[in-house]
Each structure stands twice: as C-alpha cells, then as structure tokens.
Amino acid sequence: MRWKVWKPAPDPAVRGDKASPRITRLKWGDMKVDGLPAGTDFKLFPGGGRGWDWAETGTHHRPGIQPADVVELIDHGCTTIILTRGMELVLQTCPETLELLTARGIEVHVLETMAAAALYNRLAAAGVAVGGLFHSTC
Numbered sequence: 001m002r003w004k005v006w007k008p009a010p011d012p013a014v015r016g017d018k019a020s021p022r023i024t025r026l027k028w029g030d031m032k033v034d035g036l037p038a039g040t041d042f043k044l045f046p047g048g049g050r051g052w053d054w055a056e057t058g059t060h061h062r063p064g065i066q067p068a069d070v071v072e073l074i075d076h077g078c079t080t081i082i083l084t085r086g087m088e089l090v091l092q093t094c095p096e097t098l099e100l101l102t103a104r105g106i107e108v109h110v111l112e113t114m115a116a117a118a119l120y121n122r123l124a125a126a127g128v129a130v131g132g133l134f135h136s137t138c
Helices: 066-073 095-103 113-125
Strands: 023-027 028-034 041-045 048-051 079-085 109-110 130-135
Touching: 028 041, 028 130, 066 079, 066 095, 066 113, 066 130, 079 113, 095 109, 109 113, 113 130
Parallel strands: 079 109, 079 130
Antiparallel strands: 023 028, 041 048, 041 130
C-alpha cells in the first residue's frame, strides 16, 4: 500500500528562495511586489512579504512605526531594514523602534517612500537580506 503524505499549501507570503521580493510598481496608493497581490502598504522581508495592516500594532502616522511593526522583519532575518515615511513624509517612526533595531545591530534607513523603494530594490538585487515597511500614501 502506498501512503500519500499530506503537505500544507505553501504560505503565499513566504517564498522558498529567501530572496527579498522586488517592488515592481509604486505610485500613490498602489504597490505591486513580485509574488504578492497589489496593495497599498507592505511588509517585505527575505523570502516574501505581505500587506502591512497598521491595526495589528496600533500604528498611526503619529507617533509612527512601532517596535512591534519591525519584529516580523527581524524574525525573517533582515540585516538591513528600510522604514518609509510615506509619499508626503507624514508617517513618523517611534524612537523606540530605532533603538530596537540599533540594539540588534540592524542597519536602518528612514526615507520617503519612492527613495526607500529604489534603495530596497538595489539592496535586494545585490543579495542583501533587506526588509522594509512601505507606506504608499501620505
């Protein structure tokens, strides 16, 4: 008798190659990332990414990106993390978030979203274990 081994369907948020996915389109309120459905805000990391739901951690434009927002990126092995400020530089970053990343020895960049995406794609293409939080509106 031959047994079939049940394997769960792969998580669409995680790719097997562990490369950071490339951002292929970015305009106000609209992003497209390789292997993911189009969306507005994203968490990207080596091996994949997903939509970034601010409600998960209580993130708002002020005080901004919370330490809890970056934990998933750290857990996916990011050595460099890019935090975006939005297209009009409205999104802030809590000082505690930067302290956490610095304490973990993670290189961090805080940039306007278009500049952040360009740097992210360059680093990903170079094989850096880069991740980021991308906000495509204000």
